Amino acid sequence: MAYRFEFRPYQRRFRQPVRTHHGEWQVRQGLILKLTDENGHSGYGEVAPLPWFGSETFDQALAFCQQLPSQLSDQAVPSLLPTLPACQFGLESVFANLERRLSPIDLPNAQCGVLLPRGQEALDNWQQFWKKGHRIFKCKIGVDSVAAEMDWLEQLLGQLPFGAKLRLDANGGLNELAARQWLDWCDRNGQRIEFLEQPLPPNAFDTLMRLSYRYRTPIALDESIASLEQLKAHFHRGWDGIYVIKASIMGSPHRLQHFYHKYPIDVVISSVFETAVGRQALIRLAIDLAMVYPDIPHRALGLGTQQWFPNDGLSQTDWPQLWQQLD
Numbered sequence: 001m002a003y004r005f006e007f008r009p010y011q012r013r014f015r016q017p018v019r020t021h022h023g024e025w026q027v028r029q030g031l032i033l034k035l036t037d038e039n040g041h042s043g044y045g046e047v048a049p050l051p052w053f054g055s056e057t058f059d060q061a062l063a064f065c066q067q068l069p070s071q072l073s074d075q076a077v078p079s080l081l082p083t084l085p086a087c088q089f090g091l092e093s094v095f096a097n098l099e100r101r102l103s104p105i106d107l108p109n110a111q112c113g114v115l116l117p118r119g120q121e122a123l124d125n126w127q128q129f130w131k132k133g134h135r136i137f138k139c140k141i142g143v144d145s146v147a148a149e150m151d152w153l154e155q156l157l158g159q160l161p162f163g164a165k166l167r168l169d170a171n172g173g174l175n176e177l178a179a180r181q182w183l184d185w186c187d188r189n190g191q192r193i194e195f196l197e198q199p200l201p202p203n204a205f206d207t208l209m210r211l212s213y214r215y216r217t218p219i220a221l222d223e224s225i226a227s228l229e230q231l232k233a234h235f236h237r238g239w240d241g242i243y244v245i246k247a248s249i250m251g252s253p254h255r256l257q258h259f260y261h262k263y264p265i266d267v268v269i270s271s272v273f274e275t276a277v278g279r280q281a282l283i284r285l286a287i288d289l290a291m292v293y294p295d296i297p298h299r300a301l302g303l304g305t306q307q308w309f310p311n312d313g314l315s316q317t318d319w320p321q322l323w324q325q326l327d
């Protein structure tokens, strides 16, 4: 069967830059893919690259889409290069979206961790999300001094009601001493900290392993496992902590599912600031994974990032309308 293939680039400026150890991120660029079959039914997918995590750049993704023919067959997908993981994810998703023809579903806020801004703004903002039912709050650390960051997080913990939990994400920006200070702090706060994410850079695997045995607070890997190959390598080297999965830049969702079904690791499905199109693909993926092992409790998904964007029509799940926004 042949399908009509179209794509449209998008650009979204964050309401305020996302500040992490990787720097300041101002604009999210990506591509929306559309596939239409002979009966006029359409499916949508998204390419959302994250080059500082090792994926292709936006320009490489755009160049790839530009050289694709306007008529595609589903045989075109498996032959993609591993150097284009975000394109692979987008293309596989667009075929799946067209074939399955599922209506968009929303994620209960209790199952969705929300990314707070840093510092005073976290203190000013958490309440609106708590009222909407969010219970997991994520904060970026490793940007300022340990003392300054602990200071505002102490204040935040002082305000958060019972039942709220923090995820701290250092984006690989700590040294071993700072990582220990943070893990001591986390252990002192016990159940209120869900995990510490990527305290050290990916090349510090042995130290990460050692820390994970030494402290009660679980450690999650993210930058270390940005591709499916890296994820498998860490699994086979014995990582039994948490895996943060940015599926949008991990290539084939089918291969990811295959791995997970074989080895049901402790996973957090996480956003790379997709539009509603990519977000739906991630929710579907999470549902597919959970359906196989319904008895295993799952962590809240790391998908609470839409509030970082202005109201530009790309967070809606009316796909034809969203497509028109990009015209």
Ligand SMILES: [Mg+2]
Binding pocket: 169, 171, 197, 198, 222, 223, 244
């Ligand atoms: Mg992270």
